[in-house]
Amino acid sequence: MASLGIEDAKRLAAYTAIDTHFPPNAKVVGIGSGSTVVYCVERIVQKKAKGDIPADTIFIPTGFQSKELIIQGGLNLGAIDGYPVLDVAFDGADEVDPALNCIKGGGACLFQEKLVAQCAKKFIVVADFRKNSIALGLQWVQGVPIEVVPLAHARVRQDLLQMGAITATLRLGGKAKAGPVVTDNCNVIIDAHFGPIADPVTLAQKIKMLVGVVEVGLFINMADAAYFGNENGSVTAKFSTGEVNTIE
Secondary structure (H helix, E strand, O other): OOOOOHHHHHHHHHHHHHHHHOOOOOOEEEEOOOOOHHHHHHHHHHHHHOOOOOOOOEEEEOOHHHHHHHHHOOOEEOOOOOOOOEOEEEEOOOEEOOOOOEEOOOOOOHHHHHHHHHHEOOEEEEEEHHHEOOOOOOOOOOOEEEEEOHHHHHHHHHHHHHHOOOEEEEOEOHHHOOOEOOOOOOOEEEEEEOOOOOOHHHHHHHHHOOOOEEEEOEEOOOOOEEEEEOOOOOEEEEEOOOOEEEEO
16 A cells, blocks of 8 residues: 555544544634644534534634634634633644653744643644654754743843753744744744753743743643554554554
8 A cells, every 4th residue: 555645644634633523512623833734624624514513613723824724714713812711722743752742833833822722621633643753852853942032032042051952043034034933922933952852841841931931832741632644544543541542
């Protein structure tokens, strides 16, 4: 059997997660950011067209991209400050460890992603097989994304290096922008690579305590389940209980 490409693996994970965890009478649902979430919205739109999703369900975005996906999909758009309790939230991840701790923020939406995930009764991660890791920082070597108040970036970078970061780099905008990436909350991003992270709980706490840090892209003890699309056409489902299932 031919192996699946990355995009097909993402779609497989997203469809399986939506089919399994979208409540039939959901009132408010969080929609995260990233390339895999595109397929979550695609599946939601399909299910709504068939009448499997209530017409009045409200969808809460985690940033500009997910807001656009919701609008383009003809779904009802809401805001997290108006709906602080969500039935479920679906989001991607840059890397996931066996305990379902995640590195997130590769798309610079980590603060709003964490807020939406925290407000959800159930938080479901969707990704392809490349994000399924035995330790955070092993495969995602770009670094832990950290959202920082602009005035504090130089001091925070210094603190991170003293804390043991191998690198701590201010994320730049690239060819399209002179200067740093600016988040939806008008902050900047520092990517700090620590190598494989043995204790993500403690590291997240230490980084969050630094003056100027708004949020840390370590999502600790938040995910209820993670779905990974595999090259062979199966889906690996991992749960916060420690259960692991393979869905053929």
